[in-house]
Amino acid sequence: MKTRRDFIKVSAAGAGAAAIGLSALNWNGVNKAQASNSQHPVSDEEMTSFPTYCEVCFWKCAGWTYVDKSNNIRKIIGNKEDPHCSGRLCPRGTGGVGMYTDNDRLKTPLIRETVDGKQGFRKASWSEALDLVASKMKDVSENHGPESFALFNHGAPGAHFKHLLHAYGSDNEGEPAWAQCRGPREVGFSATYGSWIGSPEPTDIRDTDCLVLIGSHLGENMHNGQVQEVSTAIERNATIITVDPRLSTIASKSKYWLPIKPATDLALLLSWIHVLIYEDIYDKKYIEQYAIGFEQLKDHVKNMTPEWAYGITTIQPDVIRKTAREMANASPSVIVHPGRHVAWYGDDSQRERAIAILNALLGSWGKRGGFYFKEAVKVPSYPHPKYPHPHWSWKDNLDGKYPLSAMGITTELLKASIPEFDYKHQIKAWIVAGTNLPLTIPNKELFQLAAESVDFIAVVDTMPMDITGYADVILPECTYLERYDTIRSAPHREPNIALRMPAVEPKWESKPSWWIAKQLGERLGLGSYFDYDDFSEVLDWQLKQMGTSLDEMQKIGIKIFPRKSGPLYLGDGEEYSFNTNSGKIELYATEFEDHGFDPLPKFTKHPEPEEGFYRLIYGRAPMHTFSRTSNNPNLHDLMDTNSVWVNPKVADLWDLEKGQKVWLQNQDGVVSTFPIKVRITERIRWDSVYMVHGFGHNNKKLTRTYGRGASDANLITNIMVDPMMGGTGMRGNFVTFLTTDPGMEVEI
Amino acid sequence: MRYGMAIDTAKCVGCSDCVVACQTENNVPIGYCRDWIVENVNGSYPNVEIELRSERCNHCENSPCVRCCPTGASHIIDGGIVMVTHNECIGCGACIQSCPYDARYSHPDGYVDKCTFCHHRLEKGQNTACVEVCPTRCLHFGDLDDPYSDVSKALKNRTWKVLAPEAGTKPQLFFLT
Numbered sequence: 001m002k003t004r005r006d007f008i009k010v011s012a013a014g015a016g017a018a019a020i021g022l023s024a025l026n027w028n029g030v031n032k033a034q035a036s037n038s039q040h041p042v043s044d045e046e047m048t049s050f051p052t053y054c055e056v057c058f059w060k061c062a063g064w065t066y067v068d069k070s071n072n073i074r075k076i077i078g079n080k081e082d083p084h085c086s087g088r089l090c091p092r093g094t095g096g097v098g099m100y101t102d103n104d105r106l107k108t109p110l111i112r113e114t115v116d117g118k119q120g121f122r123k124a125s126w127s128e129a130l131d132l133v134a135s136k137m138k139d140v141s142e143n144h145g146p147e148s149f150a151l152f153n154h155g156a157p158g159a160h161f162k163h164l165l166h167a168y169g170s171d172n173e174g175e176p177a178w179a180q181c182r183g184p185r186e187v188g189f190s191a192t193y194g195s196w197i198g199s200p201e202p203t204d205i206r207d208t209d210c211l212v213l214i215g216s217h218l219g220e221n222m223h224n225g226q227v228q229e230v231s232t233a234i235e236r237n238a239t240i241i242t243v244d245p246r247l248s249t250i251a252s253k254s255k256y257w258l259p260i261k262p263a264t265d266l267a268l269l270l271s272w273i274h275v276l277i278y279e280d281i282y283d284k285k286y287i288e289q290y291a292i293g294f295e296q297l298k299d300h301v302k303n304m305t306p307e308w309a310y311g312i313t314t315i316q317p318d319v320i321r322k323t324a325r326e327m328a329n330a331s332p333s334v335i336v337h338p339g340r341h342v343a344w345y346g347d348d349s350q351r352e353r354a355i356a357i358l359n360a361l362l363g364s365w366g367k368r369g370g371f372y373f374k375e376a377v378k379v380p381s382y383p384h385p386k387y388p389h390p391h392w393s394w395k396d397n398l399d400g401k402y403p404l405s406a407m408g409i410t411t412e413l414l415k416a417s418i419p420e421f422d423y424k425h426q427i428k429a430w431i432v433a434g435t436n437l438p439l440t441i442p443n444k445e446l447f448q449l450a451a452e453s454v455d456f457i458a459v460v461d462t463m464p465m466d467i468t469g470y471a472d473v474i475l476p477e478c479t480y481l482e483r484y485d486t487i488r489s490a491p492h493r494e495p496n497i498a499l500r501m502p503a504v505e506p507k508w509e510s511k512p513s514w515w516i517a518k519q520l521g522e523r524l525g526l527g528s529y530f531d532y533d534d535f536s537e538v539l540d541w542q543l544k545q546m547g548t549s550l551d552e553m554q555k556i557g558i559k560i561f562p563r564k565s566g567p568l569y570l571g572d573g574e575e576y577s578f579n580t581n582s583g584k585i586e587l588y589a590t591e592f593e594d595h596g597f598d599p600l601p602k603f604t605k606h607p608e609p610e611e612g613f614y615r616l617i618y619g620r621a622p623m624h625t626f627s628r629t630s631n632n633p634n635l636h637d638l639m640d641t642n643s644v645w646v647n648p649k650v651a652d653l654w655d656l657e658k659g660q661k662v663w664l665q666n667q668d669g670v671v672s673t674f675p676i677k678v679r680i681t682e683r684i685r686w687d688s689v690y691m692v693h694g695f696g697h698n699n700k701k702l703t704r705t706y707g708r709g710a711s712d713a714n715l716i717t718n719i720m721v722d723p724m725m726g727g728t729g730m731r732g733n734f735v736t737f738l739t740t741d742p743g744m745e746v747e748i
Numbered sequence: 749m750r751y752g753m754a755i756d757t758a759k760c761v762g763c764s765d766c767v768v769a770c771q772t773e774n775n776v777p778i779g780y781c782r783d784w785i786v787e788n789v790n791g792s793y794p795n796v797e798i799e800l801r802s803e804r805c806n807h808c809e810n811s812p813c814v815r816c817c818p819t820g821a822s823h824i825i826d827g828g829i830v831m832v833t834h835n836e837c838i839g840c841g842a843c844i845q846s847c848p849y850d851a852r853y854s855h856p857d858g859y860v861d862k863c864t865f866c867h868h869r870l871e872k873g874q875n876t877a878c879v880e881v882c883p884t885r886c887l888h889f890g891d892l893d894d895p896y897s898d899v900s901k902a903l904k905n906r907t908w909k910v911l912a913p914e915a916g917t918k919p920q921l922f923f924l925t
Binding site for chain 1: 758759761762763764765767768769771772773774775778779781789791792793794796797798800866868869872874880881882883884885886
């Protein structure tokens with residue numbers, strides 16, 4: 001967070017001296033205003049603006065990139081028509097300009113080479129680098145089959161490389177968004193309502209009377225449109241109930257903060273269900289008309305009283321009752337929020353089921369102030385030959401495990417890359433695009449073993465992220481401000497599309513992902529899948545099919561379409577068929593039962609920290625996205641490191657001082673590579689510590705962020721896997737403090 | 749005409765968007781800022797309260813920075829905005845010392861810099877960059893003399909406070925509590 005204290009530090013150190021020097025010059029008659037024109041604001045009329053949608057996080061707000069007459073990007077401003085942002089970008093979107101200006105960016109293709117026994121990277125031309133990647137892809141295809149080539153991706157580059165991989169004959173792709181993030185909620189809600197939550201979440205916060213957050217820290221998680229709607233909820237005095245062992249920003253703004261004992265949320269949810277049913281305050285009409293399994297549910301939660309939950313959660317029974325009644329009073333204008341990153345304890349799909357059930361009892365699904373029916377515009381697929389059918393896919397490797405996984409499981413793809421795991425089908429090579437696996441995937445040892453096992457790794461990124469240290473070939477992607485990408489069509493209240501177009505030429509030798517994928521495709525004899533010279537041709541063709549054009553979209557940036565799927569909400573008593581086995585909301589999940597899982601959620605006790613250890617909780621800061629932004633000059637300036645939050649009682653026990661640097665050691669003896677500063681604060685429970693995710697980078701080429709703070713991902717070695725969908729529960733790790741340097745720094 | 753700003757601490761999440769939007773709008777060099785976030789935590793777990801404030805120059809009616817400026821670079825213009833004329837400023841820093849809000853900084857080009865309420869935007873009928881960008885819409889700006897301005901309306905039905913009232917500076921920033 002940018003505080004005045006940061007400023008004083010800077011000004012006292014260097015700038016103060018500069019100021020004295022320059023003011024002396026001024027007395028000699030030098031006009032400083034002339035000496036440096038850059039300090040003056042440039043008016044909007046003197047600039048040209050180009051539409052884009054943001055790539056700093058994956059909320060994808062539409063905006064305008066402002067470019068001055070000297071072709072400098074000056075600022076990025078939200079598009080007023082965009083329902084994702086209403087003309088207001090978040091700090092990351094505003095600071096997106098730093099992604100473009102960062103001098104640490106990857107500038108040319110790089111190829112790993114060994115000179116005198118020492119490995120390093122050398123600069124290469126695009127044709128050499130692309131030839132090399134294509135020849136490796138050919139080798140893998142000929143010797144092992146194209147399926148042995150896997151893609152790890154996140155964000156916009158993924159679409160282009162998925163197309164390449166499918167054309168080549170593999171569908172082995174994974175992104176952390178499933179197993180490390182929101183997979184469990186999609187499984188839980190799908191089993192209940194026959195529908196994913198998806199992104200953006202169709203939570204009608206704008207109109208809600210009661211918002212319940214289970215560990216969600218909106219406001220720190222800066223998913224823009226959602227935070228904007230929360231602000232209106234605060235303004236309308238909506239009841240906010242936040243369950244979190246940490247006093248998050250939103251907890252501090254809530255009517256009720258339930259400082260729960262970590263890992264016990266499911267007990268609280270079940271006791272809320274108990275109260276709603278046994279106090280007879282659930283939405284009877286809604287349940288009778290739309291749901292099945294009520295009697296089984298009622299029987300199931302019979303003994304799950306607030307008194308039972310109190311012993312587990314440490315939340316007082318009267319608080320549990322009072323908050324349940326608040327929800328019932330607001331019904332159906334109430335949201336028990338599904339959350340976003342929910343891979344916590346390995347029973348996450350069941351916790352999400354309990355959240356889904358709670359919403360059903362409150363009659364909030366399909367109701368104003370609850371969950372609206374989202375709609376997206378279908379973007380027609382640009383004509384290309386049919387993809388070949390892969391002979392095997394990641395699912396065939398699971399042998400029936402994780403039957404409800406609907407997207408590739410990153411950790412399973414990693415295991416398939418390691419011969420010792422003896423998977424039926426082996427992964428031999430990777431393309432990694434836009435995801436920094438070493439700071440994203442828990443259990444770094446598994447990642448490192450996998451990276452060492454495969455024959456070849458190509459990395460596409462804009463920055464020398466830690467992942468590039470494992471690459472054989474690095475392909476520098478230009479930033480989102482310098483390229484065309486696929487059309488954004490995200491589900492919302494009103495279907496809409498947004499265009500991303502280049503505002504400036506790509507810096508250095510960086511190139512757009514569509515171009516990289518096309519070049520590789522052509523080298524692999526797959527040119528017919530890339531039948532265009534420039535991606536703008538694809539966009540224009542698609543946009544014309546949708547009744548607009550590239551020309552029009554370049555002027556407006558975003559276009560709203562009328563809804564075709566019917567109203568946003570269910571009418572009173574309206575007949576509705578859900579996309580579940582029964583066509584009803586399934587309080588009793590037959591889909592789970594069919595796969596041999598509990599059809600009703602059960603509370604399981606999770607391990608607790610040993611004496612001297614504290615549960616590691618991690619989260620987000622509003623100005624950063626994962627590990628993607630910590631080197632961005634603008635965003636680094638707002639927050640340049642993370643700290644470990646420690647309750648004052650704990651700090652006393654350990655004799656820790658404010659700002660002291662410590663190393664963290666987890667239950668398996670893993671020690672943080674870098675030290676982290678202690679923040680002593682009453683905002684965290686005494687049995688836990690908290691840190692912001694995304695710091696502790698270990699690549700010196702990231703000159704701003706290298707070695708700053710600690711990486712939570714590296715301390716997460718105990719993974720509690722969700723047996724339904726392969727989610728990697730990451731909140732069962734415990735850390736203790738080391739106050740002397742354990743000497744962990746090694747160069748990668 | 750008297751410009752002022754009301755900051756709704758009930759809505760501010762401390763995201764720092766105001767800070768970075770000001771930096772890109774006004775070309776504030778990286779490492780410096782014209783506005784910033786303050787977080788106050790009070791109480792002990794679990795009875796804890798947080799106040800988040802987006803702070804900047806208070807554009808004081810009784811401004812010590814203007815009074816102490818030896819060259820007249822610091823001055824007040826129409827609407828009560830405290831401004832610094834960069835090429836009249838000798839960078840002596842007296843104003844920095846005199847400001848009870850720590851709102852000024854030494855620009856690396858040798859002058860003292862601070863919030864201008866985005867004067868260059870007001871002249872064109874635009875709002876300040878921080879107000880325009882704030883995702884929670886917790887910043888309200890306008891003419892305090894106009895009862896229908898956004899800031900006057902925001903102040904009307906809420907309790908508010910000013911910072912360092914004991915300094916007697918008559919600040920024009922109001923924090924809604």
